[in-house]
Amino acid sequence: MSEDKFDTLRIHGGFNPEEHENAAQIPIYQSAAFTLGTAVQGDAIASGVVTGSYTYSRVGNPTVNTLEKRIAALDGGVDAVAVGSGMAAITYAILNVAEGGGRIIAPYDIYGAALDEFEKLFPKYGINFDLVENVNDFEKIQSLIQPDTKAIYVESVSNPTTEIADIEKLAEIAHQANIPLIVDNTFSTPYLLRPIEFGADIVVYSSTKGISGHGNVVSGLIVDGGNFDWANGKYPQFQENEYSLKNVNFPKNYSFSNVFGKQAFIKRIRMKYVRLMGAVLGPVDAYLELLGLETITERLDKEVATSLKIAKFLEKNPHVKKVYYSALPDSPQYELAAKYFPKGIGTVLSFELDGTPEQTDQVIDATHVFLYLPNVGDSRSLIVNPSKITHREIPEERRLKSHITDQLLRLSIGLEDSDDLINDLEGAINSAFNK
Numbered sequence: 001m002s003e004d005k006f007d008t009l010r011i012h013g014g015f016n017p018e019e020h021e022n023a024a025q026i027p028i029y030q031s032a033a034f035t036l037g038t039a040v041q042g043d044a045i046a047s048g049v050v051t052g053s054y055t056y057s058r059v060g061n062p063t064v065n066t067l068e069k070r071i072a073a074l075d076g077g078v079d080a081v082a083v084g085s086g087m088a089a090i091t092y093a094i095l096n097v098a099e100g101g102g103r104i105i106a107p108y109d110i111y112g113a114a115l116d117e118f119e120k121l122f123p124k125y126g127i128n129f130d131l132v133e134n135v136n137d138f139e140k141i142q143s144l145i146q147p148d149t150k151a152i153y154v155e156s157v158s159n160p161t162t163e164i165a166d167i168e169k170l171a172e173i174a175h176q177a178n179i180p181l182i183v184d185n186t187f188s189t190p191y192l193l194r195p196i197e198f199g200a201d202i203v204v205y206s207s208t209k210g211i212s213g214h215g216n217v218v219s220g221l222i223v224d225g226g227n228f229d230w231a232n233g234k235y236p237q238f239q240e241n242e243y244s245l246k247n248v249n250f251p252k253n254y255s256f257s258n259v260f261g262k263q264a265f266i267k268r269i270r271m272k273y274v275r276l277m278g279a280v281l282g283p284v285d286a287y288l289e290l291l292g293l294e295t296i297t298e299r300l301d302k303e304v305a306t307s308l309k310i311a312k313f314l315e316k317n318p319h320v321k322k323v324y325y326s327a328l329p330d331s332p333q334y335e336l337a338a339k340y341f342p343k344g345i346g347t348v349l350s351f352e353l354d355g356t357p358e359q360t361d362q363v364i365d366a367t368h369v370f371l372y373l374p375n376v377g378d379s380r381s382l383i384v385n386p387s388k389i390t391h392r393e394i395p396e397e398r399r400l401k402s403h404i405t406d407q408l409l410r411l412s413i414g415l416e417d418s419d420d421l422i423n424d425l426e427g428a429i430n431s432a433f434n435k
Ligand SMILES: *Cc1c(COP(=O)(O)O)cnc(C)c1O
Pocket: 085, 086, 087, 088, 111, 114, 155, 159, 184, 186, 187, 205, 206, 207, 208, 209, 218, 219, 220, 376
């Protein structure tokens, strides 16, 4: 199976009909728990000597597990775990590396709720963030690494200004310091970018977005590339004995890193965070996501082509001051885009209106095809004003440094006819400037 290419894996990855009553499509296992067989079998399952059996759906569920195996295959990872939201994926990945306290380096230009969590909530748990203005300021990042720095965290393409992170260089810097690189790959999806191939260790997703692709689930995924050594001495949580892992095979050293080796990261998230903190994904949501994944190639090919067409249209519009879409030939990141994103950088772009905040509101109100809401990666095209909605919790001064002015509008491009989308935007902009 692992030799199959992306388009085969997105349909078949992680699923064998013979293990599911020969069902062609993955059944929805809407069951909270699973029978354990005999008492002897129950003991073997509970002790971890027998693997692959299900016990309780907070720990594992066949429908959810198919999604987990499929995303691991699509991303070239060794294992994955699904959780209840993208924020849960980010939270659990950060807690799993920095449990007990430590520092993490990240850029300011990240998802608004993640920035709020990093700046305000995690420090209350002893996890502090060194935030940088520019994700590709390698010298600055290197200078911030301290003995208790536990990871570098970046978004492959930032929200809303589509800054591309130079993952290969960032992974090099992280690995020199014996720490992992965590990449939020939500905007790209594994179809446009596979961060593990460029050296990333952990990939997190809000699969609410382009992976499920239809705006009908809230969900998150964490994928492990399996190349990081969690027993390097910097992560005691992986090296301490974990009583629930003790069994006849591991009577003495039953730590996560000893029992699971380089697959310890996801096992630990599943057993310590999903099982104990409980942000579990339900089987119906996992099913919807698997269904969405089946058409990811066709969806993204069309949406990316339309995004580029719309970016070029906006660039020429006299009422647009600036377009943020790093795939445009005159973008300062054009070379990085060509290196990391031969199939295009994605379906999200932003533009700054050359007008007043009131005119910006009027553009939102005058669009008919674009829906006004805070989401991306839907099959419907979406428009939002980040300064008032998605990045509202970020203080104005900080927002402006990230180019999030009151005149910035973010678009997420769906599957509608591209001419209709352009006409909708052009009509809305004209109406705002003719008032
Ligand atoms: C939406 C989003 C998140 C949060 O995901 P939820 O599924 O809404 O919790 C995290 N990162 C990025 C880049 C996002 O777009």
